[in-house]
Amino acid sequence: MHDAALFLAHACVLEEDAANRFSDLTEAMKTYGNQEVAAFFGQMAKFSRLHLADARARAGFRTLPELKPEEFQWPDGESPESASMEGSHYLMTVEYALELALDSEKRGQAFYAEVAKTTTDSEVRMMAEEFAAEEAEHVAQLEVWIARHPKHA
Known part of the structure; x- marks a missing residue:
């Protein structure tokens, strides 16, 4: 990715996906009665909205x-932080929710790091490195929570 506008279009979608996912996890944890983790996911949603x-x-x-879905240059064909919520249900554990979030954050971080590594545009590289560092902070926070x-035996 060698164009700043194209990179930012991807970043906006990725961060919006992350904010939506964390908001969904916040509501799921509230529904399941885990206010502590709901508050954590609420904070992560706030960080994603700040990045957006x-x-x-x-x-x-x-x-x-304005890209059509097939025009995005995602590594696996979809936004790295558009985690599937199909496993979200009334039996969802805190541990599972945290793992789901960690997986998404790692994919987001890897996406930005790969852009930084492969771009020929210095502005894109600088932004991608900054965004990768922010995602790495999210990964570290999630690892602390995990x-x-x-996991229960």
Whole structure:
């Protein structure tokens, strides 16, 4: 990806997907009565909305391309942070929700890191490196929470 507007179009969709996913997990944890983890996911949704606002602000003077779903350059054909919520149900455990979120954040971080590694555009590289670092912080936070909620035997 060698164009800043194209990169930002991807970043906006990725971060919006992350915010939506964390909001969904927040509501699921509230429904399941786990207020502590619901609050954590609420904070993660807030961070994703901040990243979305940052991407939109960086795009402020640019016209971002309006991409059709098949025009996005996602590694697996869909946004890295559009985690499936099909496993979300009344029996969903905190551990499962955290693993689901961790997997998505790792995919988001890997996407940004790969863009930073492969782009020939210095502006795209700088933004992708910054976004990858932010996602790495999310991964680290989730790993701390996972350590606090070990899987039950």
